[in-house]
Amino acid sequence: MSEQAQARAAVVWKKGGPFQLEDVTVEAPRADEVLVRMVATGMCHTDMIVRDQYYPLPLPIVLGHEGAGVVDRVGDRVTKVAPGDHVVMAFTFCGKCDLCQSGHPAYCREFYARNMGGGRMDGSTAIQKEGKPLHDHFFGQSSFSTFAIATERNIVKVRKDVPLELLGPLGCGISTxxxxxxxxxxxxxxxxxxxxxxxxxxxxxxxxxxxxxxxxxxxxxxxxxxxxxxxxxxxxxxxxxxxxxxxxxxxxxxxxxxxxxxxxxxxxxxxxxxxxxxxxxxxxxxxxxxxxxxxxxxxxxxxxxxxxxxxxxxxEGDSVPDVFIPQLIDLYAQGRFPFDKLVRFYPMEQINQAAKDSEKGDTLKPIIRMTRPT
Missing domain, CATH: 3.40.50.720 (NAD(P)-binding Rossmann-like Domain)
Known part of the structure; x- marks a missing residue:
């Protein structure tokens, strides 16, 4: 269970990009973590403004925060999901402060540190290239990678009868x-x-x-x-x-x-x-x-x-992801919330083209495909 995952990730090395595909390793999940094999990740305006350092997060970094994938491995204390589950990854939060406890996790008192700190709260990261750490844990996931680490808190189990590759943007932009x-x-x-x-x-x-x-x-x-x-x-x-x-x-x-x-x-x-x-x-x-x-x-x-x-x-639409994301999926399945009309898919190799098309307004919501669900 301690074996690392070999992954392909899009890394921003310097202000203004580009996203550069690199071979990396992703740590095995810790006790409270989940390793997800990514199927697809939506691209959001926030990814670009961090790439361009409008929000000055540390570089180099793996971005991506609208991930959807299949659970690969779970830590010893994880009970919410199991290997093989389909999941959407949302923002992360402490779960303990007064705002989290009152149903407003998007306003968690540790929101910025947990979502935009460039690593875990203890300063460590899960992604390395040739033994050197890369900043990650962007919105608790850094899902511009073929494998990503999340926690029970920011992972949402979803139904399997809807296209998983479509669902990532529900983790941020669509829910917002x-x-x-x-x-x-x-x-x-x-x-x-x-x-x-x-x-x-x-x-x-x-x-x-x-x-x-x-x-x-x-x-x-x-x-x-x-x-x-x-x-x-x-x-x-x-x-x-x-x-x-x-x-x-x-x-x-x-x-x-x-x-x-x-x-x-x-x-x-x-x-x-x-x-x-x-x-x-x-x-x-x-x-x-x-x-x-x-x-x-x-x-x-x-x-x-x-x-x-x-x-x-x-x-983040002041949402509780475990409640709101499944509701939106149900509405989509009923034909009442057709957000699929907003998206365009790109292979991972075209991630920079996806960013350009989004910034020009040619594509409303790019989704980067990593792997196929099984």
């Missing part, structure tokens, strides 16, 4: 958008919602708003193909923010009132201002877009205070 609407904002039936940014997160939010029964759902983006897809997935209106004033459009659609909820997923401070200005009285703007550390935004304080508007940050 859907959870922002269903968990954080609590969009209600008959209410109005606008998604500023119609990438994978924004489109997931639009699908969730339709599930919640929102009757006015507005997509804002600058790419016509995304706006068209948004309408196919549930948006009742769409506006190109490059050719029209999105705030004026939303006010016009809502009879001058604005919408009850907005979600900003672009990370652009100017777009955030539009998302706030588009709110009705007592409306709420959720913020999930991740700009470089230190980015500041501005708004008129009176336009926030007098109408009683709210702005709140949202991490």
């Amino acid at each position: 958008g859907a959870g922002a609407v269903l968990n954080s904002l609590g969009v209600k039936a008959g209410r109005s919602f606008a998604a500023f940014g119609s990438g994978a997160v924004g489109l997931s939010a639009i699908m969730a708003a339709r599930l919640a029964g929102a009757t006015t759902i507005i997509a804002v983006d600058t790419k016509p193909n995304r706006l068209q897809l948004a309408q196919e997935l549930g948006a009742t209106h769409a506006v190109n923010g490059q050719t029209e004033d999105a705030v004026e459009f939303i006010k016009r659609v809502t009879g001058g009132r604005g919408v009850d909820y907005t979600l900003e997923s672009t990370g652009n401070p100017k777009v955030l201002r539009q998302a706030i200005d588009s709110l009705d009285i007592l409306g709420t703007c959720g913020v999930v877009g991740a700009p470089p550390v230190g980015t500041e935004a501005s708004f008129d304080v009176n336009d926030l205070m007098i109408p009683g508007r709210s702005v709140r940050g949202i991490v």
